[in-house]
Amino acid sequence: MAYILNIETSTKNCSVSIARDGETIVCNEIAEEGYSHAERLHVFIEASLKEVGIAFSDITAIAVSQGPGSYTGLRIGVSSAKGLCYALGIPLIAVDTLQILAAQARISNGLIIPMIDARRMEVYSTIFTSELINTRGTQTEILAENSFEDIEGPIYFVGDCAEKAQTVLTKENFIFLEEIVFPSANEMSALSFEKFKNNDTVDVAYFEPFYLKDFMVTTSKK
Numbered sequence: 305m306a307y308i309l310n311i312e313t314s315t316k317n318c319s320v321s322i323a324r325d326g327e328t329i330v331c332n333e334i335a336e337e338g339y340s341h342a343e344r345l346h347v348f349i350e351a352s353l354k355e356v357g358i359a360f361s362d363i364t365a366i367a368v369s370q371g372p373g374s375y376t377g378l379r380i381g382v383s384s385a386k387g388l389c390y391a392l393g394i395p396l397i398a399v400d401t402l403q404i405l406a407a408q409a410r411i412s413n414g415l416i417i418p419m420i421d422a423r424r425m426e427v428y429s430t431i432f433t434s435e436l437i438n439t440r441g442t443q444t445e446i447l448a449e450n451s452f453e454d455i456e457g458p459i460y461f462v463g464d465c466a467e468k469a470q471t472v473l474t475k476e477n478f479i480f481l482e483e484i485v486f487p488s489a490n491e492m493s494a495l496s497f498e499k500f501k502n503n504d505t506v507d508v509a510y511f512e513p514f515y516l517k518d519f520m521v522t523t524s525k526k
Contacts, residue, residue, distance in 0.1 A: 306364040306500060307356075309349065309388070310492035313341045313381030314373025314401045315420060315464060317486035320348040322356050326497030330355045331490040341380045360392060365505070367397035367496030369404055369487060371514035372428040372442060373420055378513035386508050395505040397496045402442060405462055406432045407491040408484045414458030415439070421465040425472070428516055444516055447472050
C-alpha cells in the first residue's frame with residue numbers, strides 16, 4: 305500500500321492531498337487573491353495527515369507540481385516537498401502542472417488546452433489528447449485571433465485566463481470549461497501514483513521547478 309502526499313502550489317490555489325494507491329482520500333485546498341501558500345501549506349499537510357489517521361512516517365513518497373506557474377508558489381511547494389523527502393528519506397515525484405490542470409477536463413474526444421495566466425495576453429500552455437497524452441511541448445505564447453486556428457475538432461480550454469482568452473479565441477470549435485480554473489492536488493493522485501509505479505522520480509538535491517520564464521525583479525516606484 306502506497307501513501308503519496310501531493311502538493312500543488314503553482315497558482316493561487318494552495319492544494320494538498322493524500323492518496324492511497326492512486327486514489328485521493330483527503331484533499332485540503334484554498335484559492336485566494338493574495339498568495340497564502342507559506343502560511344497555509346504546512347497547516348494543510350498536518351490537517352490532511354490527521355484526517356487520514358497516519359503519520360509522516362507512513363508516507364511512501366511525496367509528489368509536487370513542477371510548473372510552469374508562479375515563481376513564488378513553485379518555490380514554496382518544491383522547497384517544502386524536498387525538505388520533507390530529505391528528512392523522511394523517501395522519493396520525490398515531479399508532476400507537470402499543465403497535465404494536472406488538464407486532468408480535470410474529463411472528455412471523451414477532442415483536445416484539451418490547459419492555460420495558466422502569465423500576465424497581459426501571455427499564457428503558459430500545451431495540448432493534450434482526451435487520454436492526457438501531450439502532443440506539443442509547453443510554451444509561453446501570446447494569445448491572438450489566429451491562435452490554434454489550424455486545429456480541427458473540439459478544443460476544450462481550461463485554466464485561469466478564460467475571460468481574456470475569450471476576447472480573441474472565438475472559433476466555433478473552441479469550448480471554455482470555465483469551472484476548471486486552477487490545478488488541484490486532487491488530480492495529482494492518479495498521475496503521481498503512475499510515476500511511482502514506474503519508479504519515475506527526481507533527485508531530491510538537484511531538482512528545480514520548471515519556471516519556463518525567468519523571474520523578474522521590479523523596483524518599487526515609491
